[in-house]
Amino acid sequence: MRVTPLRSGTQFSFDVLAGALTGREAANASGTFHFSGNPGGEIHLRDGGVVCAQSAGSPGPDALLLRTGRISESEWAAALATGTRGGIGATELHVVAMMAAHDAAFTIAAGDVDDCAFIPEAPGVAFAMSVPIDPVQLLRETSRRITSLLAMEHPLRPHRDRLTSTRGSRLRVLSPLRAEILSHATGGPTARDIAFASGRGVYPVTVEASRMAADGLLTVVTDTSPPSPELGVDIPLPRSLRSRPRLDPDEEKP
Template sequence: MTAHAARNVPALLLGLRDEGFSGTVRVSGHPGGTIHLRNGLVGAIETPGAPTVTSALLTSGRIDDEAWLAVCATEPDVDRLGGHLVAAGLIGAAELEVVCAAAVFDGAFAMALSPPGSWELSDREPALVTEPGVEPQQLTEETARRVALLSRSWGAPGELTRVRPVAVTGSGPRRPGVRLTRRHQGVLDHVNGRRTPRDLAFALGRGLYAVMLDLIRLEALHLVRWDTRAAPDSRPSTAPRPSRTPPPTDAPAPKVVPLPKRRPRGGSPGHDAAPRGGS
């Protein structure tokens, strides 16, 4: 693969798809991340910006720690861990695939919210992957869709990841006839004025994108407000906030997610190349 010829990460993944590449793409940046490919398809994405499959299963309580550790001790090959989780009756095969695929989409979305840095190709590394994997083109299109939806509903999604929502009590009329779903109530219960949407996603073991949509909904119901103080290592935005139209209470979960783009800086296959903006 002529990695230096790809102008951004989506283009790189499309090229690797054509080659049926199995291996790892490490993307630097904030948050950056690791993309695991199997036969050219995206099997898993790990990034500090969004919960992984492991986090989603354990933090949510879907699988308890002891059972997880017992299966890991039986099957040290992470690539085959999913089959052992299903065989042990800890989770259904279909549910596991949904969780793994959702983590791929969410990871790509999280990586797209900040300009990526360079990338590097390396050998295949073990990972709990979705089978058979996600098409790079589908991932890119879904990520773009998510970014566009949040931009229309709230403003720059990258800025939303840095705000610290505060629960509102006794002010602002809640929309008549609207009851909070268990999902929305769970998010509201974890809002404390210190956690960012990313913090909430990790605390709940839920996708970053879904948590951001829920926060927008809660703001529309006057149940949260945004703390105007900038989060550490971030600068407050001076851009005007567009009017927000809240998304449906229970919008259906999207099917796929995209990745970062960036102009390459050159390099040879398997070495650092340049980035792209927004996944």
């Protein structure tokens, strides 16, 4: 089975992300970094802290929240219209917003970034974290996720590798997550597409799909474009951040 690694642009994309969030422009600033590319995204700052990160390539906090079944789509739409939380606690909203922010940052870095622009304005987002997170914390977690993915036996490109099930894969006893991924792997969807269809984060879906590829449950639909060059197994932090300890890969994440 031929599995194409993440594009070599991942290193450049992460460097752009890290340079923006640790640069002079971001210090104590309020505004939005716009990262154009595939899929690109936005990171919103308030007084230098990250209050929201979003990308067209990853499900937002609303999709993650709706998947829990704690609130219906109509109830959530009404809650947004009235400025209420629709019965969802502030802590739960913050956790879901933080999960979506980490997933969006990973999605931006795992794709291609063409350009970055900062617009100094108060971030107007519908679903912001109640407590901003340190940009360095966001970068460390993004670095950890990309490094962990690249260290796998068959790392998949979340936005490019189209997945299909292998013969006999549906005869095996599968976990609910694997069964859901398999049900969507029909030859056209990527890990990103499956994440949207299932209301899950792009990173956990990509990691599990990569494991399934290694286990012979999934295969990548042959791409006619030339294969991308191999990447190293690590995506380093900028030099200014390397003195800070990395997160423990075994540490539990939200």
